Amino acid sequence: MGSRFYGALCAHAARSYESDSRVRALLDRHVHRSRVALRFLGAAHFRALRGCAPAVAAHFPSSGGDGDAAGAWEAIREDVLANEAAYGDLLARPVQTNEVARAMPILAAMLAVADETKLPLRVFEIGSSAGLLLNFDLYRYGGSQWVWGDPFSALHLRNRAAGGRPQHLNAELSVAERRGCDLHPLNVRNPADADTLLSFVWPDQQERLERLQAAIGIARQHPVTVDPADGVEWIVRVARPKPHYATVAMHTVITEHMPPQTREELRAEMRDLGRAATADAPFAWVRMEVGTHAYETTVTIWPDERIRIIARSDGHAQDLEWNVRTQ
Numbered sequence: 001m002g003s004r005f006y007g008a009l010c011a012h013a014a015r016s017y018e019s020d021s022r023v024r025a026l027l028d029r030h031v032h033r034s035r036v037a038l039r040f041l042g043a044a045h046f047r048a049l050r051g052c053a054p055a056v057a058a059h060f061p062s063s064g065g066d067g068d069a070a071g072a073w074e075a076i077r078e079d080v081l082a083n084e085a086a087y088g089d090l091l092a093r094p095v096q097t098n099e100v101a102r103a104m105p106i107l108a109a110m111l112a113v114a115d116e117t118k119l120p121l122r123v124f125e126i127g128s129s130a131g132l133l134l135n136f137d138l139y140r141y142g143g144s145q146w147v148w149g150d151p152f153s154a155l156h157l158r159n160r161a162a163g164g165r166p167q168h169l170n171a172e173l174s175v176a177e178r179r180g181c182d183l184h185p186l187n188v189r190n191p192a193d194a195d196t197l198l199s200f201v202w203p204d205q206q207e208r209l210e211r212l213q214a215a216i217g218i219a220r221q222h223p224v225t226v227d228p229a230d231g232v233e234w235i236v237r238v239a240r241p242k243p244h245y246a247t248v249a250m251h252t253v254i255t256e257h258m259p260p261q262t263r264e265e266l267r268a269e270m271r272d273l274g275r276a277a278t279a280d281a282p283f284a285w286v287r288m289e290v291g292t293h294a295y296e297t298t299v300t301i302w303p304d305e306r307i308r309i310i311a312r313s314d315g316h317a318q319d320l321e322w323n324v325r326t327q
Contacts, residue, residue: 043090126231128180164322
């Protein structure tokens with residue numbers, strides 16, 4: 001899972017589940033929710049970051065702690081027993097990861113759209129969380145013998161690459177409009193919402209925490225609107241193709257959380273929006289979602305309905321294999 005600290009905490013939690021009736025009862029009340037372990041440890045992390053659980057914070061690296069997983073688990077267990085209702089409320093929160101490293105393949109997809117259409121972009125994101133990926137053009141990117149973006153940006157991304165490099169790095173990219181939606185949007189200007197995002201990052205993954213903090217700082221200076229809305233209904237309403245612009249619908253790592261019927265509805269709506277496109281009002285569907293062997297960042301551009309697989313990667317957009325295929 002990429003985190004020895006969280007791996008050890010999960011092992012302690014599993015043993016405690018078998019031996020501690022109150023821990024077991026708490027988790028059993030939320031067994032119907034997705035990713036219960038991430039929710040549970042995220043709750044403890046949130047309380048540590050907010051200063052509500054100083055004994056937990058003393059062992060979490062993200063809050064200056066010593067990284068002792070055994071000590072952290074004992075502190076979490078005591079905190080659960082003393083604050084069971086607070087943990088119940090936190091376990092009910094949706095998981096909000098908003099992994100900023102995904103901006104790199106998203107940038108490459110947007111460059112492909114800009115290169116093909118030669119038009120400014122209108123970008124609409126489904127499942128935006130706090131909207132950090134909508135600021136993709138405000139970050140600095142680099143790889144083997146290539147760079148893109150503002151050299152003075154507070155966030156520099158250098159994702160691991162398995163091969164190749166992005167295409168169209170010299171395309172003229174201009175974002176005329178950006179907007180997102182989420183069932184439970186977060187506002188990073190609210191410290192509790194910012195800590196919610198940070199709490200779902202494993203506390204010994206310093207690099208991920210630092211890039212998320214940098215993206216939060218940029219979003220506070222360049223806020224984007226994230227509407228509280230259902231994604232399928234919302235995208236149909238806001239993302240109709242518009243003359244003199246390339247309209248882009250975007251999403252990352254959301255379809256695996258959707259029921260099959262909702263996934264089909266989303267695909268159908270994307271095709272309908274694409275059929276409304278013209279040469280002067282193109283429409284693009286950019287997504288990073290799980291494929292057969294990896295996560296694939298794919299762009300489909302109408303009216304020609306040409307499909308490009310921009311990259312394959314893991315779910316955090318690492319080990320990128322660039323420029324896989326064009327159909």
